[in-house]
Amino acid sequence: MNLKEQVELLLSQQKHPEIIKKNLDDQKFTHDVLLSLGVRPDSEFYELYTKYFLGSLIGSYSELVDPCSPDSFDGAIMAHEYWDIPKNYILFTTGEGEGGYFYNTEDNSVWDCGLGEQHLLGTDQLRHWSSFYKFMVWYLTPDES
Template identity: 30%
Template sequence: MSCNFSRCKSGPPLIDHSRKSPAILERPCSAGRKMIPTKLKLLIENQPGNTLRTDKQSVTEALKQLNIDINSELAEFFLNYTITFFKSSSSDEELCDIADPSNEIEIGTNFIHEVWELPENLVCLTNIQGEGCYLYDINSGEILDFSLANRDDFLAGKTQQKWASLFEFLIWYLS
């Protein structure tokens, strides 16, 4: 499902100008998806366990259950990778997998909707044991940092930290 440079000719590459030597991050694919950035692929390869996804059908079913677009970055990531025990020096929150070994993301998402009464467009990406989590916004593709203690501010649109995309978030999380 991943795009390759020979097929991706729908636009110029995106360039990271924040570095001394600008680097190409990704190129949009003709299907609207972005290719998983090389930097992210390298960070994932350094994680423990077998991170390559073999059972794509379970991911497709989970995406449908959560109403997540198959052309989203979240779908692109989970169709290619399984979250094993990703190590992060940036966060203590543990990322959950969408399908293996269970539907942890669906369970967490149901909890944040039913118990914390968060909007239906938000999907929980982490465990919720610390009364907070990282959320994926289905509408925008952004990742939001949620704390139950700041729920009212969060619902009023005052978020503490957010990332423009899943890939941006994962690079931060794994770096």
């Protein structure tokens, strides 16, 4: 099973999978917002966020948000303006814990970055995943401990 199939399987095991699928109007809106944020239409991030409301997922870690909703879009902009996060990184968690998960639009990677660690983005000094699908498999897999 490839990573995309693993993510789809894990998504189907969510308590309310029918709630997290987007209708065509929401998909179009998401398409427009993601393009404005520099997300490539052939990326894993684009593919999942245009299909699902990932903010409704139940995970064991920081709460994911949909960067395309008005409040979350403001959060992505806030990270750029106030935290000096480079434009190619999109915050897709609440940021309330003084940091969060950032998607890199240039290489499809995901970074776990706290405030004060911005200068470490893109280095091996921060926890990161080489693809959005790898991150999602980790995020959606129940913690066994």
